[in-house]
Amino acid sequence: MAENGSKKIRLGMVGGGTGAFIGYVHRVASRIDGDYDLVAGALSSRPDVARESGRNIGLAEDRIYTDYAEMARAEAARPDGIQAVSIVTPNHMHFGPAKAFLEAGIHVICDKPITSTLADARALAEIKPKNGAKFLLTHNYTGYPLIRQAREMIESGRLGKIRVIQAEYPQDWLTEATSDDNKQASWRTDPARSGAGGAIGDIGTHAYNLLRFVTGLTTEAVSADLTSFVPGRQLDDNVHILLRFEGGARGMLWASQVAVGSENGLQLRIYGEKGGLEWRQDNPNYMWFTEFGKPKQLLTRGGAISGNAASTMNVRIPSGHPEGYLEAFATLYSQFAEVIRGGGADYDGLLPTLRDGIEGMEFITASVKSSQNDGKWTKFSDV
Structure with missing residues (x-):
């Protein structure tokens, strides 16, 4: 259960394999308030690195993917499939995964900038997300x-x-x-x-x-x-x-x-x-x-x-104790979790x-x- 007693959200990740700075940050941020459980991933475009990275963070073998499109199809078909996915790839690999998961009805948490081109960003806005899937851009500051x-x-x-x-x-x-x-x-x-x-x-x-x-x-x-x-x-x-x-x-x-x-x-x-x-x-x-x-x-x-x-x-934590970068990231994750659960009205205008x-x-x-x-x-x- 999450810190607030809610059921954890099943999370996947695209990118962020071994040695990737921002992938590690997203994984920590998703855990701080206990709202997410990372259960699947296509952590690298290189199959050997994807498999090694998945094992290193404890993913089950059948939920370690070497292709994001395969992951979107497979997870959407599972009764226990992921509800949200974090995209932490280089910029040119934001559009494809975001499109695939939104069209599969899976909520998307995407690192910034949204895409590598303005044309792709505008094309993403034209997508009709399945089942009302939501999108969060992690401008964590x-x-x-x-x-x-x-x-x-x-x-x-x-x-x-x-x-x-x-x-x-x-x-x-x-x-x-x-x-x-x-x-x-x-x-x-x-x-x-x-x-x-x-x-x-x-x-x-x-x-x-x-x-x-x-x-x-x-x-x-x-x-x-x-x-x-x-x-x-x-x-x-x-x-x-x-x-x-x-x-x-x-x-x-x-x-x-x-x-x-x-x-x-x-x-x-x-x-x-x-x-x-x-x-x-x-x-x-x-x-x-x-x-x-x-x-x-x-x-x-x-x-x-x-x-x-x-x-x-x-x-x-009380004033005088420092909070910083990871907690700011975690705030976006935890508030987006409430949006995914069907609430989050208080966060209108606060989430990128x-x-x-x-x-x-x-x-x-x-x-x-x-x-x-x-x-x-x-x-x-x-x-």
Whole structure:
């Protein structure tokens, strides 16, 4: 049983075999609140690795698959078949599995970005899921309690009309050229597997989704400068993007994987007519709030000045004890479990959807087009 007494959801996984970082993260996140039981998987496109990986995590032999399409057919036909599947493959292998499992009536939990091309993302939206199968996109940073606190504060007018948004996500792990031996790097720098965007698709979409989730603003256009600093690299490793929003707000987004000394520096700063917010992912249990003309206030996860249910519903331990990356992932998993069980009305607008995934691909595509045209302002409707 799950921690809340509900029956566990039978989960499958596509991708995420031995040595895959994000597959391990998804498996841990699915277990934190006890909502899922991983019972099947097609964990690699290489049959030997798929079988070895399945055995390593304890899957039954008859539920270790070497092909996702076979897995979708077989599991849909079983009386004890999986109810949901996690897709944790490289970007170019998101569309096929998502389509197969949705059409089989199996709920889909997909890592971001939703697909490797905007055309595939839009095609996915045209699919008619069998039996009302649902879709979750794991923009996990939206699961942090203080990010939801920030969203509530902006919705309630605490900051006034939003004027300026600054989002950044610097890393340094791709500062040098990489070899094919580095699996995590090789597919992310390969247009055939990653898609049109490098750093912008890998981490820029996280920063963009986060600012949209928190502010609720609608993007009008982007002006982008995408750069590949490492000689021979085919995709961007550094991006600077200006954003215009409906209502007059302006934004700046920087994402880099060649920022030496930066490990995982996602941060968000939002300024309105009446106040400002500052939050960093490397210290996610704290957020600064400043009302104009008053001293800064330090808001804490689960603290006395937290807001309503959206920011506290998945606070698992008392304030002062740190929660982080895995718990934010787990929040999406546990809340999606309630949606699968037929509830989850309280999570409307809080869980990233297929529509968010399409917008992420519009953001990538418009930014690439803008950069190719020397930073020309480009609307999503133009891509």
